[in-house]
Amino acid sequence: MSEERERIVATVSVDLLDDADPADKLVKALGIGPFACVIVLVSPEVDLDALTAKLQSEIDAPHIIGARTAGEICSEGYSERKIVALGFPQSHFAASARMFEALDSPDEVAIGREVLALRHDAQAQRQEFKNEFAFLLVDGLSRREDAFVLNISTALGSTQLFGGSSGDGLRFESAPVFYNGQVRSNAAIVLVVRSNCQFKVFREDHFESSEKRLVVTGAIPEKRLVTEINAEPAAPEYARIVGIDPNQLSPFIFASHPIVVSVGDQHHVRAIQRVEDNGHLRFFASIDEGMVLTVAKARNITDHLQEVLEDLSADREPDLIFACDCILRRLEAEQKQEVINMSAQLKKHRVIGFSTYGEQHNMLHVNQTLTGIAIYPPDHE
Structure with missing residues (x-):
């Protein structure tokens, strides 16, 4: 298990092989909050029903969202058989979230209204927080990411969105997402976050x-x-x-x-x-x-990653870089024997996240891409 508690955003990774009770370890390491929201990224080997029940009963957060992964990114860089969690404290963040089910038969008008309501709710919680972004988790086997992200783009307006499609290792059998104890396939979760922190949403490929x-x-x-x-x-x-x-x-x-x-x-x-x-x-x-x-x-995938991460840190060091990284990028790194070098860059720049079946950036669903957000301390800190 590894953890970092000195930063604004709390991050924890738990090794399924080393910890007899990974859910308990996760809760104790992350802390009970209060959090505006918690994002949990889970290896396919984990029983999601048991894990989400534990999270709901012991973590103080109105929105606990997450997904199954095709691999994790933690303080070691690329990893597997992990649970990775990010806790966004109420002192710097306000959040609103909703799960949308039955993506194959959506009520597009209702979805748009709900996303607008999420934005209004997040803003009402902390009107002094002026910065806003949206995060999307969506079933990576639903085949509905393109239509869904396009549908919500109008309601998001100028709010920048990034996101990732849930995974299932390389099995491609089941890739559910979860929200406040409810585990669902063929579903998506939209999270809108307001903050006094600065941030940059990015999308890159090589x-x-x-x-x-x-x-x-x-x-x-x-x-x-x-x-x-x-x-x-x-x-x-x-x-x-x-x-x-x-x-x-x-x-x-x-x-x-x-x-x-x-x-x-x-x-x-x-x-x-x-x-x-x-x-x-x-x-x-x-x-x-x-x-x-x-x-x-x-291009060389490690050289390109280094350029991207150094650019995000050019003016000042981010508190956190949260990344959605396509599983095909990891496979390419493995084939070209670049995993160690890639992991070194991810570790150096404190990148946390997961390997995905697809990525979202604003109104687009894309592949073999690195999307994410760099979060910086407020200007007065």
């Missing part, structure tokens, strides 16, 4: 577009499936373009050969989750017929 083009000529958008690329069966054609035997396609190959879609002068990764038995490609984000994609060229 890719550049190449000349290798793919045109989606067959797709089932609602299932995030691509059936044809360049009028050929999807998986073999992707393998041909990246120069890989189709039988060797795996998450490690997808991580090393991502594809991107360009929008104006920006690009967004459209990451592949897996090859289906019929040769279709299932993606982590929305995909449609007619999309023109390119295979991306990657």
